[in-house]
Amino acid sequence: MAQNYMLRKIAILVVATLLVHVMTLTFLFQQTNVFSTRIFHTSTETAELMMSNNSHCYDINDPRDPRFYNIILEEDALVFKPCKYVTKAASINHSKISLTDRVSGTYNIGEDIRAIVTLYDGYGKRKHSGGDQLRARIENKMLNASAPCVLTDNNDGTQAVTCEALWSGTSTIQVTLSYTREAITAIYRIRTQILSAENIGLKFRRGSYDENTICHPNATHLVKLTSYTDVCDMTYFNLGMSFYCGRPKDKHLQCQDMQLVEAKVPFPELQFTGCENILIKKGRQALKQNLTVHVHNKNGDTRHSVIEKPSIPCPKYNITLLWLSRGPTGFFYDEKWNLRNCHGFQQNHYQTCLRxxxxxxxxxxxxxxxxxxxxxxxxxxxxxxxxxxxxxxxxxxxxxxxxxxxxxxxxxxxxxxxxxxxxxxxxxxxxxxxxxxxxxxxxxxxxxxxxxxxxxxxxxxxxxxxxxxxxxxxxxxxxxxxxxxxxxxxxxxxxxxxxxxxxxxxxxxxxxxxxxxxxxxxxxxxxxxxxxxxxxxxxxxxxxxxxxxxxxxxxxxxxxxxxxx
The missing domain is CATH 3.40.50.1110 (SGNH hydrolase)
Incomplete structure (x- = not known):
């Protein structure tokens, strides 16, 4: 009896253990399916999160980071499907800009002016993703003064704006939505799909015989674009730069009979969605809201003044820094461009310089x-x-x-x-x-x-x-x-x-x-x-x-x- 009881107890424990494992596996399988389904069905909505999590582990001031150049990479842009709804893209009508360092909006020459742009879509809904390209400038029209500002995409629907106070007086900061993320995806995609946004035609001619074919700087792309079975490799004639054209079908013409070249019309057909067409046609658009800032004169009075010129001559400047800096390299004042990093060229010295x-x-x-x-x-x-x-x-x-x-x-x-x-x-x-x-x-x-x-x-x-x-x-x-x-x-x-x-x-x-x-x-x-x-x-x-x-x-x-x- 005792032996039978023990056997029944062991059997019950084994069955219970098996049931626990089955239930656990079922739960994990369901969770995996739910997760996979969620990613599959919402890839176009949450890809921004995936993009920001797929960090390249560089600091924003590292030129290897795409944000250094205010761009997203092709592989990140193509995660998204072509857009369908314009109203889901960033909108200039609802997006806002505000100062982050000083509510008063008052600064001294040489100080940084820091602001934040918060992007909203066409519904007035706040965006929580990155990828849109903004550009910004600070200007004083009365002084004919203007300078670019630095933008940093925080990948959360906000972008930091940093402008330098380079002259005194009242100036305006204007932010432009240059490319929505949806438009960027489109222009990347087109160049991977049709491989050329422009047709280059080459005319072969010998005597009374002539024939036109299409050319491309990449042989593989040319074949995909045109379905040519035979091409002329013009790289040698192009002095080492790759260039390929369809080989003439006329037996009287050879590759070396190339004569004339043109950008052919009609253009290749570009497969944009209706949403993408609207966004691209809009082009660069300024946000409805601008910022006004006030910069004090160095002497504290009402006269206009400008930041001091750099003392180091440009030939003695560390030119490596030109590759490493995100800050503006210069600014316009009284319609003249002033270098920011070093003391620039004087026109009256050109004879000595260029002799x-x-x-x-x-x-x-x-x-x-x-x-x-x-x-x-x-x-x-x-x-x-x-x-x-x-x-x-x-x-x-x-x-x-x-x-x-x-x-x-x-x-x-x-x-x-x-x-x-x-x-x-x-x-x-x-x-x-x-x-x-x-x-x-x-x-x-x-x-x-x-x-x-x-x-x-x-x-x-x-x-x-x-x-x-x-x-x-x-x-x-x-x-x-x-x-x-x-x-x-x-x-x-x-x-x-x-x-x-x-x-x-x-x-x-x-x-x-x-x-x-x-x-x-x-x-x-x-x-x-x-x-x-x-x-x-x-x-x-x-x-x-x-x-x-x-x-x-x-x-x-x-x-x-x-x-x-």
Whole structure:
């Protein structure tokens, strides 16, 4: 009996234990399903939380952190599905800005002005996620004074704004919603789906035979975009920069019969949702609410004053800091751009600065405008072919005999987008190839710019080109001790609908992060010219900056190249 009782007791315990395990497993399985279902069904609503939790473990002041550049990365942006409801995006009508340090709004020159933007959606509901790109500036219209402010995305629906009190008087802080997170997702997605926001056409011609095909800087992307079965590798002709075109079907035409290139219309079709279309068309919009602040004169009276100029000359400034600083590099006062980090170039010293020197300006139409300005400013007479029209795409050079100064503008290699058929050979020389050919003993100033003609493509195209350029720059600086290399960083703009959709300036911020990463190890030898601060300060709309901005941009260049005595 006792034995049977013990056996029944053991059996009951075993069954009870099994039941506990089954119940536990069932509970865990249900919880896992609930969790999985929750993530699946709410991925578009809670991805911001996932994005913020997927931290890259960098400090906000570390250039490796995307927030340093006021961007989100592609992999974070593409977590979201295309938006359906405009009213769920950040809205300028309901979002608010307020001071966080002083309710009075009164400051002294040189102090930081700190504010916070709280974002609300179209329903007036507070946002609790990040990813929207804001831009801000402080201005005093009476003084013709303005400066960019620094934005920090807290990934919780708020963004910190820091402006510097650089002049006395009453100023206004204006915040602009440049890109909603939903719009950023869209412009990233388009470049991964269609691989090109612009068609480049190449005309092959020999005798009476001609044929047009599509080109792309990435062979894999070209094949996916067009379904070509055979392509022409134009990289050799493009002096080392990858460029591929569909091979002509006509047996009379060969790859080397390339003649003309153009940005073809119609454009590739962009698959935006109705919500995304509305958000992108809106473009940059200022928040309905501005802040007014008051800055005391240094002497305590009512006269206007401005912060003291830096005492260190720019050639003696630690140029590594240009890559590491989030603060404004300058500000406008009385319509003149003033450098914030160091004492800049004086126009009346240009003869001493540029004597027996050679200036190479590589790039696109923006640096072509530089060349026009340089000709007039430094009395440099054209020595190459006279321009037949304003949008000139051929090498141009000038010479100032009095000081033995030469300057030249040289277009970067393909893709170099033109709206009409243009001689392809005009833009077949890469920046890296040109740098490799600069004589060793030359006292050269080299300015590199690559931007708008790359924006139609995935940002990996820009990175690949800059990596090639970096190799040439590294070799050049090791062999040319008397020369200096500068990179003109991207500027901001908002021009036509095509610019909003196909040539968005958001990627200028993405490119800035790429530049930092690619040129790591050369930050102490390569000068980064931050031209974005000038265009943000004046809220420039046209992608071709006006003359006062060009002047401000060019002033930075000799400031770092010319040693003042």
């Amino acid at each position: 027996n020197r050679r200036l190479y300006v590589f790039g696109d139409s923006t640096t072509r405008a530089w060349y026009n300005n340089i000709q007039k400013r430094f009395q440099c007479q054209q020595t190459t072919e006279k321009w037949q029209f304003e949008k000139w795409h051929k090498d141009s050079e000038c010479y100032n005999r009095q000081i033995n100064f030469k300057a030249g503008w040289y277009p970067h290699a393909q893709p170099f987008l033109a709206r009409t058929w243009d001689d392809m050979r005009s833009a077949l020389y890469s920046i890296s190839g040109r740098i490799d050919r600069i004589p060793r003993k030359e006292r050269a100033i080299v300015v590199i710019h690559l931007f708008i003609h790359m924006v139609a493509f995935h940002h990996s195209v820009f990175k690949q080109r800059m990596e090639i350029i970096r190799e040439s720059v590294d070799k050049f600086l090791r062999n040319n001790k008397q020369s200096i290399v500068m990179i003109k960083a991207p500027h901001t703009y908002e021009d036509t609908l095509a610019d909003k959709y196909r040539f968005t300036d958001y990627f200028g911020y993405v490119y800035s992060k790429i530049l930092y990463e690619v040129f790591e190890g050369l930050h102490d030898r390569v000068v980064l010219l931050n031209n974005r601060d000038t265009t943000v300060a004046l809220h420039v709309v046209n992608k071709h900056p006006p003359k006062n901005i060009i002047n401000a941009m060019i002033d930075q260049m000799p400031s770092y190249a010319c040693v003042t005595k």
